[in-house]
Amino acid sequence: NLLALLLSIRLVTEKQGRHYLQIFVLSLFCLAGSSLLSLSMLYLPALILMVAGVTIGLVLLTFFHRDPGLRLNRVQLTTLLKTAAVLPIGSLLLMMVLFVILPRTQFPLWNFLNPQPAASTGFSEQVRPGAFASNSAIKTLAFRAECQQLAAEELYWRGTVLNTIEGSTWKRTVPKQERSRLVGGREVTCSITLPATSKHFLFTLDRPLGLEGVRHQQQSDQVFMSRWPLRKSVSYQCQSRLGGQWHQLSEIDDDLYLATPATLSPRVQQIAAHIRQQTTSPRQRIALLEQFFRDQQLVYATTDLPGPTAPIDEFLFAKKRGYCEFFASSFALLLRLCDIPTRLVGGYHGGEYNNLGSYYLVTDDLAHVWVEALVDNQWQRLDPSRYAVNAEATLLASRQQGLSLAKRTMDSLEYLWTQVIITYDLNSQISLVRNSGRQLKGLIPNSRALVRSGLTVLALLLGGGMLLWWIKHQRLTPQQRLLKRYQNAVCKRYHLEQIPPTSGLVEQARELGDPHCLTFALRYSAMLYGNRPFTENDVHQLNALIDQIRLDSEEDN
Incomplete structure (x- = not known):
């Protein structure tokens, strides 16, 4: 200031x-x-x-x-x-x-010294339905994911897993080391660029195999976290299998994935008991619960939401309106009451594809929560928000909107700026040096190709030089070409290396005592400084004088 x-x-x-x-x-x-x-x-x-x-x-x-x-x-x-x-x-x-x-800084220094408070909307590390009476969406950048264009139902971006419920709040507890294996599905590679944030979570396309490009920890429930807060923009690559299934190879902690709150609404307990009485099959219990959600005519909404006292009961039986946190938390709670191990997954769903840069733009208004249930030792993804009566018009439509050409162009430029400038750091410099060294080593053994390349470059340089000489020569006016021809003839006749540019044409001719030179100088100066155009006859006469000077030079020799 x-x-x-x-x-x-x-x-x-x-x-x-x-x-x-x-x-x-x-x-x-x-x-x-x-x-x-x-x-x-x-x-x-x-x-x-x-x-x-x-x-x-x-x-x-x-x-x-x-x-x-x-x-x-x-x-x-x-x-x-x-x-x-x-x-x-x-x-x-x-x-x-x-x-x-x-070297350079990758994030504003003053923001580092005075970090801004975390945003209250978008991706959250815990789910607490009923905490707010309304939830307004803010369309700020969450990340960009460069990959092929995918179907809308495949765009689930995994961030965290919430497996512990305390009252009406879902939180994360790092699970014990569990062994699982991802089978089936179609492998896809994404390059994800995250802006600076104070969090550790690294987002991946569900279901993730692994990632590289940033130091991280991979936990047994496929949550990836950086080893330090992401206070600068980072880029990394993740490999995923769309449609794959996680097979649980080890025992899970039932106390963790089946725990429920100490106090529950009688109506919620009654629904779970009714489903348990009808069947013992986990798949059939899930189907019955899905049908219950459809029969309730629940509405996906972000205003006039249930309060914090009994949010699940009020959502299912009273107001019957809420957003993804209400759908997922109530569905997961009922699954646990039906003896099905369950956890919530927080991340994002959807994205706006920019075909100019071949990447998805994911914003905070696309933050989403869904459910994973363990059935036949396989973790299955369930999205209860799709059972809302207005899901097509609200939830799904908002996640499939396209960008205008102007927005696509501006966002592509910003993405290019981030990739080339912002995320260029010491690691990028080291990688550049290593790649350059490997490429140089690969060129040295191929001497023939190196010689051919050198000859090609030399030929191009010679051709370019000749072209520049020709262009420069062509740019001379007829008067300049005539004077240059005269000076060359005089230098040859009297064995001069060059004529000084400060030497006057007439004065020089008089010093030489050559009548042909003096005649040329007087006529040329009269036409040049008398504002009289050079006619064809004038040029012919002056060229004749130059030819005579050349002839005298040959006779002397």
């Missing part, structure tokens, strides 16, 4: 040459200081404009210092700007080299 204030004062007060230098310096410091607060994509064009403006301004300021009243016409100004543009172009090229080799 102080720098901006000083710059504002300097801009509105009287300015001399040194004051413009102060403006340049303050502007550079303001731009550099902004990088401590934000690494927005707008920083790059601002930096390019600043470098170009300051360097060109310094050149113009030199002329202003010499002559404050100087006025340049359009041609002079164009020539000056073309020359001055070399400086910013060179500076920008140097900045690209320095960016690759110098």
Whole structure:
């Protein structure tokens, strides 16, 4: 703020040459200081404009210092700007080299020293239905996932597993080491980019096999967590099997996955008892519970929600409206009362596919909770929110919206900025050096290919040089070509290395004492400085004089 204030004062007060230098310096410091607060994509064009403006301004300021009243016409100004543009172009090229080799911060330093409070919406580490009377969706970035386009029902992004219920709140307890195996399904690889956050959770496409690209811990219920808070944007790759099933190979902790609250609503207990009496098959009990949810005509809503006193009972039998937390927590509770091991899974469902960058944009309003139940030693995914009477119009529709062309373009640019600039760190530099070394080693044994490449480059350079010479020669005016031919003939006739550019044409001819040279110089100067155009006859006569000079040179030899 102080720098901006000083710059504002300097801009509105009287300015001399040194004051413009102060403006340049303050502007550079303001731009550099902004990088401590934000690494927005707008920083790059601002930096390019600043470098170009300051360097060109310094050149113009030199002329202003010499002559404050100087006025340049359009041609002079164009020539000056073309020359001055070399400086910013060179500076920008140097900045690209320095960016690759110098370390940099990947997150705003002031945000690191003064972290912002965590958002109250979106992904949460616990589920507590009834805590809020309404839940407003905020469309802020959660992450981007680069992969092939998938069906909407496959877009479940796994974050955490909640296996402990205390009252009406579901929390996470790290389970004992359990062994399981993922079988079947179609393997898909995703490259996920997470923005900076204070949490440890790494999201994966359900069902995950593993991930790489960031130091992490994989827990037995397929929850992946980084070893430190994600205070900077990170990118990693995850492998998943869509449609796969987790086979439980070891015993589970029944006390953990079948625990229920000490106090329960009589109506909830009655529903569970009724289902248990009808069948002993876990699959049939799940089917009966699904039918119960459909019969209740539950509505997916984010306003006028059940209160905190008895949220499950009020959701199922009174208000009959709620969002995913109500559907999942009530469904999981009833499954546990039916003696089916159950856990909640928190993450995201859906995403807006950007075909310009081939990635999914997942925002916080897509945060979702679903259920996993252990049936025949297989963890099955169940999404009770789909049993809402308005699921097609609310839940599913909001997760299948497309982006407009303008939004896709802007988000693609922001994603590119994040991938190329924000997530480029020391690990990326080390990887770049290693890859360059491997590629160089691969080139050395193939000497023939290296020679061919060198010859090709040499031929291209020679061809480019000849092309530039031809272009430069073609740009000479007929008068310039005529003068150049005359100078070459004079140098050959009198054994001169070159004619000084400060030497006058007529004065030189008189010094040589050559009548042909003097005649050429007088005629050429009269036409050039007399604003008389060169006619075809004039050019012919002047060429004849040059030929005579060449002839005299041959006779002398």
